[in-house]
Amino acid sequence: MDRTIQLRVLPTDGTRPAQPKEKCGIFGIWGDPDAARTAYLALFALQHRGQESAGIAVSNGEDLEGHLGMGLVRDVFSASDLNRLARFGSAGAIGHNRYSTAGGSLICNTQPLIERTGDGPVAVAHNGNLVNAEALRRLFAERGHLFHTTSDTEVMIHLLASPDQRETPDPLAASMRRLQGAFSVVFLFPDRIEAARDPWGWRPLVLGELERDGRLCPVVVSETVALDVIGARFVREVEPGEIVTLSDAGVESRQFAEPADHLAMCIFEHVYFASPASTVFGQNVLGAREEMGRTLAREAPVDADWVMPMPDSGRSAANGYAHESGIPYREAIVPNRYVGRTFIKPTQGEREAAVRLKLNIVREIVEGKRLIVVDDSIVRGTTTRLKMLQLREAGAREIHLRISAPPIRHPCHFGVDFACKEQLIANGKSVEEIRAFLGVDSLHFLSLEGLLGVARHDPQAYCTGCFSGEYRVDVEHPQTGEIRSKEQARMF
Numbered sequence: 001m002d003r004t005i006q007l008r009v010l011p012t013d014g015t016r017p018a019q020p021k022e023k024c025g026i027f028g029i030w031g032d033p034d035a036a037r038t039a040y041l042a043l044f045a046l047q048h049r050g051q052e053s054a055g056i057a058v059s060n061g062e063d064l065e066g067h068l069g070m071g072l073v074r075d076v077f078s079a080s081d082l083n084r085l086a087r088f089g090s091a092g093a094i095g096h097n098r099y100s101t102a103g104g105s106l107i108c109n110t111q112p113l114i115e116r117t118g119d120g121p122v123a124v125a126h127n128g129n130l131v132n133a134e135a136l137r138r139l140f141a142e143r144g145h146l147f148h149t150t151s152d153t154e155v156m157i158h159l160l161a162s163p164d165q166r167e168t169p170d171p172l173a174a175s176m177r178r179l180q181g182a183f184s185v186v187f188l189f190p191d192r193i194e195a196a197r198d199p200w201g202w203r204p205l206v207l208g209e210l211e212r213d214g215r216l217c218p219v220v221v222s223e224t225v226a227l228d229v230i231g232a233r234f235v236r237e238v239e240p241g242e243i244v245t246l247s248d249a250g251v252e253s254r255q256f257a258e259p260a261d262h263l264a265m266c267i268f269e270h271v272y273f274a275s276p277a278s279t280v281f282g283q284n285v286l287g288a289r290e291e292m293g294r295t296l297a298r299e300a301p302v303d304a305d306w307v308m309p310m311p312d313s314g315r316s317a318a319n320g321y322a323h324e325s326g327i328p329y330r331e332a333i334v335p336n337r338y339v340g341r342t343f344i345k346p347t348q349g350e351r352e353a354a355v356r357l358k359l360n361i362v363r364e365i366v367e368g369k370r371l372i373v374v375d376d377s378i379v380r381g382t383t384t385r386l387k388m389l390q391l392r393e394a395g396a397r398e399i400h401l402r403i404s405a406p407p408i409r410h411p412c413h414f415g416v417d418f419a420c421k422e423q424l425i426a427n428g429k430s431v432e433e434i435r436a437f438l439g440v441d442s443l444h445f446l447s448l449e450g451l452l453g454v455a456r457h458d459p460q461a462y463c464t465g466c467f468s469g470e471y472r473v474d475v476e477h478p479q480t481g482e483i484r485s486k487e488q489a490r491m492f
């Protein structure tokens with residue numbers, strides 16, 4: 001997947017900066033005597049879901065404490081930070097890895113958010129993006145509530161603390177029913193963890209259990225790969241519309257809403273976002289990506305010397321393509337693993353230097369050869385174009401680019417930070433125009449039917465909004481808060 005770092009400029013027309021869209025990793029464990037360290041390990045396993053900030057909150061049974069910071073998990077937590085959390089308490093812990101757009105990259109938005117309501121302390125960690133957060137924020141602001149983040153997650157705490165919800169028999173369920181959009185969320189209270197998944201099932205959330213000293217500690221987490229890392233066992237997915245409570249009493253479940261008639265599991269989790277080692281929506285991600293590659297080979301065969309992945313995102317699909325086509329798999333684009341994501345590249349020249357630094361070409365393999373290059377997706381196209389140019393410079397005779405997802409023509413309102421519509425390379429362009437821009441000999445995107453054919457569930461159970469422009473719910477404009485129908489949402 002090609003990515004460029006975007007500098008966000010605050011608008012001068014009176015509108016609010018867009019709320020950060022958050023594609024994140026979340027974790028919770030109850031009853032583990034080593035809760036903070038277990039959360040730390042789990043966040044390492046979820047690092048691919050967010051690299052901008054990380055945080056852990058722990059409970060001692062009466063109060064909460066946390067440690068949060070900007071950067072990777074390894075940079076945010078020192079041994080003494082973890083020791084401090086462990087000394088504070090180990091009744092339960094939740095953790096969060098956060099990714100957001102540059103405009104939302106603020107220390108105040110790091111999670112878990114820890115607040116004190118009339119009912120005591122609460123911490124919250126959220127994956128997804130609410131599409132009615134601006135309306136709720138305005139409602140509370142008119143009532144005099146103060147906000148100290150720009151994150152949509154904070155409205156959940158205001159809902160929970162407001163009399164409208166507190167006076168109901170189940171304030172958390174009542175709060176969850178007020179939310180529209182994507183949310184897999186964990187709340188830490190002094191005596192329990194509560195985790196909820198939206199009725200559309202946009203983002204993954206699974207339950208597991210970890211054996212400690214002969215006791216089973218319940219776990220809730222974004223992806224199964226983290227269960228493997230901490231040595232826990234997969235139990236089941238949290239269902240759309242479900243709340244699970246993790247406490248000394250074990251795991252209890254209730255529905256806060258019926259699952260939506262048409263679920264909206266994010267198909268992009270399978271294309272790019274989730275770890276290949278995870279099972280997401282009941283399907284192994286690596287297997288799904290290989291199958292996408294096989295389908296791609298059947299849809300767009302071409303004769304060549306090598307099938308070559310764009311590392312690392314195109315690797316599984318390239319494997320599938322090579323198996324299906326019988327063309328040998330070779331790697332000749334080598335990532336430099338020591339180039340971090342931490343420095344900003346404000347000019348095109350600096351961005352190009354960064355891409356050259358990040359991906360090195362093995363000339364001996366490429367020179368004079370016909371290449372099938374496989375990647376998972378193209379967003380803006382500028383990075384892909386530069387990579388193709390590097391292959392040409394290294395002597396590639398032909399380049400046939402194969403993408404294991406359809407063209408991304410529409411924005412995502414549910415937690416994946418695609419550029420605004422105008423910046424998407426596929427917006428308003430034909431495949432031939434994109435091919436010419438990228439400078440390759442041929443280009444094929446996996447069809448939407450081909451992609452959904454790989455997925456395990458009924459095609460109607462997946463969100464495909466960024467490919468099809470068909471959204472499941474009405475959404476609000478990210479800056480003005482204006483509500484647009486799901487049919488109009490593709491215009492943002």
Ligand code: SF4
Pocket residue numbers: 202265266267268269411412413414415416463464465466467
């Ligand atoms: S619009 Fe695309 S990225 Fe966003 S939730 Fe839907 S499928 Fe996933």
